[in-house]
Amino acid sequence: MTRPIGYYVHHQGDGHRQRALAIARAAGGAVTLLGTGLAGRTGAIPAVDLADDRVSGDLFDGRDHGDRPASLHYAPTDHDGIRRRVAQISGWIAEARPALMVIDVSVEAAMLARLASVPTVYVRLNGLRDDRPHREAFDAAAALLAPFHAALDDAAIPQAVRRKTFYAPGIVVPTAVTSADPGLVLGVVGRGGGTGDGTLWAEAARSVPERRWRVIGPCSVPKHPPANLEICGWVDDADRMIAQAGIVVGAAGDGLVGSVIANRRPFLCLPEPRPYAEQTSKAARLSALGAAVVAPCWPARDDWRDLLDRAAALDPAKLASLDMTDGAGRAARWLQALADAPDEQRRMTA
Structure with a gap:
């Protein structure tokens, strides 16, 4: 050509x-x-x-x-x-x-x-x-x-x-990582995302104190973060951090979903409003296929533990079936x- x-x-x-x-x-x-x-x-x-x-x-x-x-x-x-x-x-x-x-x-x-x-x-x-x-x-x-x-x-x-x-x-292949930390919850806030309020992540981390929480992307830093929460901001190795997480929490954007699928990571999906129901449609299919746990809105404090436990119990083979x-x-x-x-x-x- x-x-x-x-x-x-x-x-x-x-x-x-x-x-x-x-x-x-x-x-x-x-x-x-x-x-x-x-x-x-x-x-x-x-x-x-x-x-x-x-x-x-x-x-x-x-x-x-x-x-x-x-x-x-x-x-x-x-x-x-x-x-x-x-x-x-x-x-x-x-x-x-x-x-x-x-x-x-x-x-x-x-x-x-x-x-x-x-x-x-x-x-x-x-x-x-x-x-x-x-x-x-x-x-x-x-x-x-x-x-x-x-x-x-x-x-x-x-x-x-x-x-x-x-x-x-x-299409986008992440960097290979050999092992993940099952106790680490990784929150991913994308460019243009609506989950960048650090106080909400702090409340979530306090609700499940036995897990370590890390948030990457454009997220504000709360005034009094709990000891088990780390706000990292923008990072250059998001795929590697996704691969190392025990559970990934984030929206249903193409980049994050693709990385979760490629790395076979347990996924708690919080779809955000987008034109043409782009994220809610994708999240519904992920849920129907058993490839993610979906919360239609930001979880209440008492719901986090159950949601994370359900995500951790997902079968990674369901994600593998969506990859090529x-x-x-x-x-x-x-x-x-x-x-x-x-x-x-x-x-x-x-």
Whole structure:
């Protein structure tokens, strides 16, 4: 393959970037990343750092607070960042002539690439995304890529969408760790997460004092933390810490769920509100498969012990059944084959 594959990376959370990097590395230099905030964060992988399109600073809620065409999700008017962003993407497409664009995720970026005469692969996340913009993006795509096992798909997903989907769990592979500490509870707060109140973690730690508690991610430090609680903040080795934990507590984001599955860690899942019920749908499937204990809201003080005990008793084989080896390699080879296929065969390849 002589022409590159473009990979659009959304800036909400960090799971999109990690997934894109894993696939790009497996593709051996055939992929260029395009996204906001990528400068200095892609290593040797080529990247285009796009202008910011947000209307509210660092917090992106996906809302543009205005009228928009019914086939789009986010189209604020008179926004300099969006004008420059569209010009950057279009300019790169005109210069690089990509064989394929992977969109992870944005209906607007997908439609822009398709208007620029580039076939697209849309990354399909969990949840029931059956609104008009998603349907349009799915229909316009040559194929869909799901970074999770087919067993985690929402039961209401139409068969036509499933048939168009390449399922690729295990894309981001954690660092191998030989042993875990059964007495350690690891709380994971993600970028954009809503469980970063240190006083809540302090109360949880006090409710189960015989276990050690550690919290990573953007979490406030309580004024009087109990002796069995450690607030670590951002860390560079989150996967290793997840692998070493006796029980992992956190939301149902792609990055955390993928690491829990890969490391076969007992998981107490606290799904957070997300558009299209992304996390609640994923958590419901994990629970139904016996792969996680799910609490629909922050647990009461007296509920923590039972929830943790139930999580500790989970069968790790249930998590193993949701994993695949070489997920990034499988996805990269599939994308390269799709990029090399004649245009009329791309939909047959999906």
